Structures are given as structure tokens and as C-alpha cells.
Amino acid sequence: MPMRSPVVFVNPDRIEERMDQPAENDLNLQLLRAYIDSANDGIFVVCDEMKFHVANQRLSHWLATPEHVLTDHCHRIPFTTFLPEVLDHNLFLRSLQETLAGTPARFDCKLAPINGAARWVEISMNRVALEIGDLVIGLVRDVGKQREVAAELERRARTDDLTGLANRSEFWGGLKRAVDQPKDVGVKSGLLYVDLDQLKLVNETCGHIAGDALLRDTAETLLSIVPQSALLGRLGGDEFGVLLESNDATDTMRIARRILRAIGTRPFRWNGATFKVSCSIGVVHISPGLSNVPDILGAADAACYVAKDKGRARIQIYTGHGLCHRRRTEMRWVERICSALSEDRFLLYHQRIVPIGADPNLGPFHEILLRLRGQNGSIIRPNIFMPAAERYNLMPAVDRWVVEQVLRSVADDIGFGHTRTGNDLEPLCFVNLSGASLNDRQFPHFLQRKIDAHGVPPERLCFEITETVAIQNLKRASHVVHQLKEQGCRFALDDFGSGMSSLSYLKSLPVDYLKIDGSLIRGIAVNSVDKSIVCAIQEIARDMGISTIAEYVENPDIHDVLSRIGVHYGQGYAIHEPCPLPSIATENGAITKEWKAHRTDMSIPVTHPFD
Template sequence: YADEDMRGAPDWRSLVHPDDLARVQTAIRDHVAGKTPIFESTHRMRHRNGEWRWVISRATARVDKHGRLLRLVGVELDITERKLYEEALFREKESAQITLQSIGDGVITTDANSTVDYINPVAEELTGWRLEDAMGRAIEEVFRAFHEETCEPLENPLSVSVRRMRPIKSVRPVLLIRRDGNELYVESTAAPIRDGTGHVAGGVLVFHDVSESRELNRRLSYHASHDLLTGLVNRREFESRLERALKSAKAREASYALCYLDIDQFKIVNDTCGHSAGDALLGQVGALLKSKVRWRDTLSRLGGDEFGILLESSSLDEAMRTAETLREAVRNFRFTWEDRVFRLGASIGVVPITSENEDVASILSAADSACVAAKEGGRNRVHSFAENDIELMRRRREMQWAARINAALEEGRFELYRMAIQPLQRPEPGAHYELLLRLKDEGGRIVAPNDFIAAAERYGITPAIDRWVIENAFRWLVSEADERENLLRCSINLSGQSLGDDKFLPFVIDQFHKSGLDASKICFEITETAAVASFSQANRFIQALKELGCKFALDDFGTGLSSFGYLKHFPVDYLKIDGSFVREILRDPIDREMVRSINEIGHLTGKQTIAEFAENAEIIQMLTSLGVDYAQGYGVAQPQRVLKSAVA
């Protein structure tokens, strides 16, 4: 208001907010009555523009001799902005208090000396401390933290945060001991609180209960790393520990050894008494083995009836003694199931883990090979692996090749070549050749069957290879009309395992029906050894396909002399004279006579002969003079590729 506005001004009471007027008048009366030395009041007054402003009014009364009020002399200070700030601060504080009361985390605040000045209801519940009891106490007394595994006391995270002047978040759960002594696991975050100048004025600790989630994670972790049937470490966890042991061995920190144990009679129990008995047997054997190894060693069920034992701080000799103890324990164990008692045995392979080992896979492969050697040596025995063990090295190579062959089948890395078969006594109308298999390895190099066929036979992969060859050879012949028209005879090799496969003959017949090929143009070659070993099966196989018109050849003939007696009864069309006799035919009279004899016997039994390894013109001329019908070898033609692999 301006001075002129105040002349003849309305009653001052009309300027005071109605809600504040009674309080202001009471304060004035108290002052005039001498109850207060000055009049002081905080209230609202109307501004000239009509809005209400907050003021602090301070005044003293002037009274006459009779004590009647003449006037008030004083000042009024506009504090509207301060009042608005106070109200905003109050609302913010109220909101913070409600938030702290409502959130699901425990919250504790302290002053700069880490003395508790606030604790919310969740923190009360988690720590067991009430607010009135906790206030004024050191944070270490209210929030007592310990390592979750070792139970060693930990420095309070809030104290650490205040000292380092930065937020601290727990990287793993900590064990919190409540006021009543009960335990729970919590995760926490601590941060310093700064004043307006940036100095640390206190701190806040926020934490929540993770006991249930920790227990769930523990169970999940246990299930992920343990075999549920036996309670032992599973293969994945075992390989992880084996990896750590190998790193330690390479750093020469400790010595380790691995035992690979296989229960010899498990299949008998499983097949005769059922899977429940097999499961019970594995559980009992697992417990038996666990009782025989040291606490620091790792016992694992690797799968099936196979167990692995990682021996720490153990030389090879000590590992052999441990393996012998385990073998003896299994041997003395009796498994009882429904009044039946079984004696067991254990074949154990032992390998040292040294800095020379390449990786975990090679260690397990060596141990498995040693275990197989123990089985093949008579079972219920221990076999140690040595790097110069020729048999084990061969077996390891075969195991590696088995995996590579399966991968090659899946990835389409096989190829077909053909090798011409030349008539020696009279010309023939059309092409006559044998299909040869080649494998393209991971680096794109061509590998001949001699490098992988033994592994394929040992691990039962040859039937799958034979199926691939027949299916792709037939598909190629169907797609190449000129080749098919010019073809007199195409020879395809079959393994002895395929002859013993009940599903293989229907597969071959089905391929003929699907392709529509003239069966008389196809000749299947089977080795003399396979034919003699499974004479009746081979005979049935040959007779069934001969009804379709197929031809047959007996491959590598002469390497098994016991077969001569079978020959006159064996319904094949060709004898292939083994190349070991043909190669030295020019210099070795015995080999020459062997070729002559086989050729004559073949002709006497109504069969044509094919000599392998005809590597030059002189050998071909000699074979011609001996009356051999056909020659095959580098002297006739080099192998030529007819079907590329699916992988470039």
C-alpha cells in the first residue's frame, strides 16, 4: 500500500486473514496485558493486489496511563517465499517418510559418525531392532554382517561407504545376525549423504532379504552340478574341476591323477532286474566309492555306469593304489535285489594329469581308453595309461576318428571316386569300375579310407557309411543319363557290419525301387573275412539281391585261406585277388603261384577274377598271361572323382 492508501484506512483487522485473526487478536491482548514482552505473530495479510502474503509481525504496545492501548509500533516482514519453501520441504519430507515407511527394503540412516538416526519398519523387522532402541547406536551394533560361507565378521558396508566417500554395492549376499540371534541373508547398497558444502554428513544403508532366492539358487546350482540319482558331481562340473586341475598342473602347483571306472556287470543287473534295480545299484556303488576316497578328491558319475575320480596331490603310483582299493571294494560288494545277489567288478583306467596334457578332452579320452584296455584285458582290473602305449594311442585315434566320421556324415564331407576295371582276355561293351569313398577333412584335405575305416568298424559306423554310398551313388547314376547308358558294371563296397544289419537289406531293395536302376549293372563287393565270419547271413543277403539281378564280388581274396572250402558254395560272380600277392608278382615266384592258384580255383567254381594293385604294364601283361580276367590299379587308371562333397 502507498502512504495515501493508508489515510483513512479500513480497520486493520480487515487485512488479516480470517483464519488467522483470532490467533493474532489473542497475541495482542496478551501483550497489552503484559503477558509477553513484545507482540510477535506469523500470519497472512491481504496485499493491495488482493493476494494473501505471509508476514512476521513484531511490535510493542503504546498505552495511556490507564493501560488502554493507544497504538502498536513495530515492523512486518514479508516471509511468503520462505513459507512456501518450508511448506515444500515439509511435503518432501512427508513424502520421503511415507516412502521409507512403505518400500519393501530396509533403510537405515546415520550421521557422519555412523550413529543410527533413523530406521524404517522393514529394517526394524529384518534387524530385530525397534527405532527407539536403535537410534543413537553405532551402525555396527544394529547391522551385524558376516561372510556367507566362512562366517567371518565383515566391515559394515555403510562405514566403508562413508570412509571411501562413494556408494558401495554388495557383490554377493552377506549373513545378517538379527538382534535375537536368528540369521538371514541380505544384499545391500550403502551411500554417503552430503551437505550443501559437499562434506559427508551421514550415510544411508538399503538392504533386502535374499534368503529364499539364495536357497533357490543354491538348489538350482546343486542340480546343475550334481547327478540327481547318486548325489555325486555330474560330468559338467567334473570337467570344470578337471580344467582347474589341469591349469594347476601346468603351473606346477600340485600333482593330479584321474581314474575312469566302469562297472563290469551293470548291464546284466539292468537287463535282468530292470531299470529300478540299475538305479539302485548306481546309488549304492556311488556311496561305496565315496566312502573310499579322500575329502579333497572329486568323485563324479560321468554317465551310465561310468564314474570319474579326480585325485588331488596324487602321483601315478598313489593313484594306482587308490584305483586298486576301489576295484577291491567293488569286487567285495554284493548287490541284492529281490532275493537275488550279484557280484560286481570294476575296470579302471588311470592317467596322470601333467603339464604335457593338451586339454580336458584328451585327458578324458586317455582315461577312457585305459578303461577300455582294462575291460579288454579281462575286466575287473586296473590299467594305467602311458604315452608310449601303442594300443591305447591307436584306440584314442580311433575314438577321435569316430567323432570326425559322424561329423563328416552330418556335414556332407564324403566324396565318391571311381577306379576303372580293365578286361584282360576279351573286350567288353561299356564302362566297368569300382566306386571308392574319400573323406574331406576339416581343413579340406582328401582322406583315404585306410585312415578311418578301422575306427568306423570299431564304433559301428560302417552301416551308416554304406547307406550314404548307396544312396548317393544311385542318385548320381540316375542324374547322369550318359553314364547310366554306358555303364556295364558299377562295384560298391559293403562292410561286414552291414551284412549283419537286419534293416540293411530292405534299405538296399528300397533304393533300387526308388531309383529304377537296372540291378544287373550293380556289383556289391564284400571282403572275404566278413563273408566267412558271417557265412549264413552273407549267403542270405547275396541270394536276396541276386534275385533282383545284382552281381557280387569277394574282395581281398586269398588273405584268409580257410575260405577255400566255402568258395564252391559261395554264390559270388567275381573273385578279387588281394593286392598283396599282385604287387610283387614279377619278382616273387610264390606270389605268382598264389595268383595262378586263386585264378584257377575261381574259374573252376565258375567265377571271374579281378587282380588288384596292377600298378604297371608289366604286371598287367603277367596277369594276362596267367589268364586273369580283369586288372585294377594305377597301371590301368587313376581314381577319378564323380561326386563332390556338399562342402566346398
């Protein structure tokens, strides 16, 4: 570069200093150039026509074009030459205009040089105001790796890791889009809910690795059958969904039958073991009556459960009534029960159990009953929600909630000094225990921890199990009864007499009370057979030292017959209608005072409503 003539100032002492400045400027330019060429990111300067004025080595390499070609004074190349996609081209142009207007820009686009590798980049642009006019300086950063990671994370968020199919969230979204988009008149879609029938057996027999292999095999089978336009996903452990858009009912059923046949005729082999595999399929023909995703999936799930209830390995179309409707109703209650548990919307009620005879050593008791407060404040009886809780294994959680609340209530009474001497006059709470909790090996340990935590005498608790539950698993029932009685709790056998095929099991169950089934009590005053059965139960109970409680005592005639037979206690709406649980001891104290006042004439219950 030729040396410029030095600028001469009046002060001769500064002449030498000014003569040195051109060399310093050259050095600064060389350092600046070395800096931008050593950068790991691309750097460029363009004018308002998007043409290159500067491009560092990194960017020139990415564009597979030397800088002197990009910036040739007479043939400068526009940046958009390397953005063949129309969207990227327009995005760059719009961002450049915003930058020249004073707003810095940042965006992603795809560089695609003719002779080089395409790559995703992030471009940041800022305006530089110079005397010769405004230019734009840009920074180009390779974001290919970040986009690959983001794409992989997105793929994992949308797909099931085991099978590669859409996961439940992605399937939900696809079903929602299908439901929301307008449909031509007469065009319908179908949903198949496919549930493997033998996955649990394979897992328990050969381990979960074998179970995973079965799931992958099933996914491959489904992929080979359903059309490419279908959305196929894994919805749960052994559940798959197939969304068939624009499919009429005939086509939907044809595909369902092909799936049923393909899975049912393809045995699964693992380490020498062979399993005959089948599936149950719930089918929903999507219609205006099923207009949202929860309703559609719930209907398909309900239909699939009905198919399993009918013997598995079959197809069930959702009809909206009958078994499908009942199943759907139960499944809706599952969500409500879970919400009630988390929101503490269960309520304890109680019903008095009062002595029928004049034995001064007997005192009134309480059966603890459960209610659910609905979202609108209504009180819901257990016969509405209990079937769903039992079917979907929610009873252990419900039972534990009840036990916790009862112990808390009893502990509050003790804290207020309401206990009395003499165990028979202590408030005794009868608490129902489900078959699921009876089979829960952790329940006795849970109960002991809670009793210790609340400081409640275990003699204040009497657990009720139904005769049916006890007979179904007599060994387990006997073990739990013995275990809880060792802790100090008492036991009652509920609905006794409803399954009188055998009475020998009573020898294995050291219960304290027999609650005679209400179906025998209702007709005892007019039906000699019912009376004879109750007499036999009372005689057996007396010989075994067990107290008896008659349920459904609904009028004075029933009470009089029970009194003559010698039944110890009565319970029913005529004696006391269930009501919210107050302070147990306070309530019991009021009953006891009244009972003692009338102890001289106990042929009529103390709380008799027919006086």
C-alpha cells in the same frame, strides 16, 4: 503435534488456505509412513556415518530391533552392526561412499542380527540431497529363495543327478585346475579311469532301474575308498574318474588295487538275481608330457580300453607306446572323423575295374573309394582312419554319407543325359558296405528312400561285403543280400579266398561278383599254389554263374595268367590308380570308347600302362 502459527499474507482470501496446510502435511507424512511400513521389502535411510534415520517395519523385523532403538537420536545404530562378516561390512561402506559420490549402488550381502535369523539380501542405495545435508535411502530385498534356487541349479550343473558325484564338466574343471597350478618338484598326481564291466548285462537282464542301482552302489564303494582330498566324478554311462592330487605312483596304484578288489568282491543282487561285478581301470601318472586335460583324459581312457581288451577286471598303466599308444591314436581319430562328417571333408575317389577277356558284353566299372581331407588340406587314406571308425561304431554314418554322395553323382549323370541302353554298359558303382551297416536293420530302408529320392536305377549300385564279415553273421548277411537284391541292387563278395575254410556259404549268398583276394593274385604268375586256388575259385564261380574280379593286378604277367584262367575283370594300380571321382558316366564313356576301339585284341587291358 502442536499447531504452528499460520503464515499471514497480505491477501486475506488466502489466510484460511494457509492455516489448513499443516494438517495436510501431517496427513501426507502419515500416508507415506503407512506406505513404507506396508512394503514387502525393507526400507531405510542412513547418513554418511551409516547410522539409521529411518527403518520400516519389515526391516526392523528382519533386524530384530525396533525402529525407535535403531534411530534413537543420541544412540543411532550403524547399519554395519548387522553385517558381522568383514567382506560384507567393507562392501556396504564402499557402496555407501559411491552412492554419496553420486553413483547408485546395488549389491548382495548377508544380514546377521544377534537375536534374529540370518538372511541373504540385495541392497539398492540412492543419494537424497536435502538442505540439512545428503542422506542415503536404501531398499533391502530378501533374495534367500533366489539364492537357494541358484545354488541348486549350480549344484545340478556340477553334479551327476544319479550318483551325486561330480559330473564330467566339473571333473574336467577340477582336473584343469590341478594341471594348471604350480607343482613342487617331485610331487605328482594320478588319474584313475574306472569302467564297470557288467553294466550293459545288468541293464539288459534286469532293466535300467537295476543298472542305476548298480551305478549308485559303485559310487558309494568309491567314496568309501578314495581319500577325502580326491576328486571323484562320473564321466559317462559306466565310467568314473578319480583325481588323486599330490599322490606318487605307489599311492596311486595302491588305491587302484583297492578299488579293483572292492568292486570285484562285492556281488550285485537285484530281485533274486546275483551278478559278479568287475571293473577295468586305466591309470595315468600325470607328467609334463601330459600337460592338458584332453591328453590326460584321453590317455586314461585309452589305458582303460587296453585293460578291457586284455580280458577286463584288471589295471592298465598308460605307457605312451604299444597298445596304449595305438588305442590313443584311434581315439583321436574318432574326433577327426566326426568333424569330417559334420564339415563335409570326406572325398570320393574311384578305381576302374576293367574287363580282362574279349567278351563284347562286358564293360568297365568303378569301385568307389573313400578319402579324408585333413585340416591342412592333406589327403588321408582310409587305412589310417577306418580302424577307429570301425572300433567306435562310426561306420554306419560313414557308409550313409558315401551312399548319399554316390547316388547324387549318379543322379547328376542321369540328369545330363549320360545314360546308355543296355545294363552291362551302364556305369556300375561298387560301394563297400561295413559289417556295422550290414547289421543295421534300418539301412535297407534308408537306401530305398535315397534311391527313390535321387531317381537312380538300383542296378547301378553294387555293394561289396568282405568274406570275413559275411561268414561272421551268415544269416544276417544272407537276409540283407536278398533284401537289397529285391530292390534291384547287385552284390559282390570282397577279399574272397582269404578265408577258404568253407565254400558252402556261397549257396546262401546270391552274389553277382567274387572279388578274388589280392594276396592270391600277387604271386599267381610264380606260385603254383596261388594259381591253383584261383583256378578253383574261377571254376566254382563259373558253375554258379558268378563273375570274377581279380584285385592287385600289378603287371602284365599277372594279367596274362588271369586271362588264360578266364577271370572276367581286373583291378589294381597297374590298371588304374585311384583318383578323385569325376562325372561317373562321362568318365565311363571315355573308357568305353577306348575299349570298343581295342575290342579286337583284348589280351591286354585297354588302359594297360606297360605298352
